[in-house]
Amino acid sequence: MKKILITGALGQIGSELMVALQKRHGFDNVVATDIRKPPQVDGIFEVLDCTCSHRLHETVIKHDIGTIYHLAALLSAVAEARPQDAWRVNMDGTLHVLEAARIHGCSVFTPSSIGAFGPTTPADNTPQDTIQRPTSMYGVTKVAGELLCDYYARRYGVDTRGLRYPGIISNVTPPGGGTTDYAVDIYYSAVQQGKYTCFLRKDTFLDMMYMPDAIEAAINLMEADASKLKHRNAFNVSAMSFAPEHIATEIKKHLPGFTMDYQIDPVRQGIADSWPNHMDDSAAREEWGWSPKYDLVSMTADMISVLKNRFGK
Secondary structure: EEEEEEEEOOOOHHHHHHHHHHHOOHHHHEEEEEEOOOOOOOEEEEEOOOHHHHHHHHHHHHEEEEEEEEEEOOOHHHHOOHHHHHHHHHHHHHHHHHHHHHHHOOOOOOOOHHHOOOOOOOEEEOOOOOOOOOOOOHHHHHHHHHHHHHHHHHHHOOOOHHHHHHEEEEEOOOOOHHHHOOOHHHHHHHHOOOOEEOOOOOOOOOOEEEEEHHHHHHHHOOOHHHHHHOOOEEEEEOOOEEEEHHHHHHHOOOOOOOOEEEEHHHHHHHHHHOOOOEOHHHHHHHOOOOOOOOOHHHHHHHHHHHHHHHHOO
């Protein structure tokens, strides 16, 4: 089989997707890449900056790549602090990946985000096809990326597929500069310190997903029957929608002494307020069988159990 390439393999999604794909296809068939080399990594690893087109083509040819999971990007809060860098990494990197896929016959997975929506998008049951006018640089790059993938599929026949991810919660990797990161950090702080200071208002609803579901969604979409995909790119996917006050209540069921206060970050609050409360993911469910396994209750139980064991609590 042709090999699988992952860009941004040391990031939140990439690090766990790498392990899942290695288990599924074998260590010799997955090539992990990032802009820095980790002290230790199992399997094939290449240092690769996806904004360097020449190195990207070299890597695709060297390893006989057939599928690219393009995860390298600057996330929402970081992108807003460094908008020019965000455009360069998020857009130039995506263009180079799509060009490599066009020339070398690869399929491409590119994650989009709830950040692709804006304040004029319907906030509740956000449709698959709706107005997208984001007000953050991260959102601008995600919308542009969706359109670029659609263009390469229509114009050149590149098999491009993608998901609009909600906030993703992991018990393996720490937060990476996203607006939804409170929903990761709160568990670590709850287990280690028994308290948390939240940077969003207590009533800020956002779509969320546990990492095992996020990984399965990406792989299942890439392995789905192409003839059944009407949308192909940027499928809405969600597993749960909650506000900080709800996750705190659920944590208290496991850690009764847990407390949370609030110190609102205007930048991240503004970004969150422009995003949907809950997306309609019926297109993903109908076209390729999307069905999450975790909700807030089951995810919280698993997160607390894993982190307690890890930190000896």
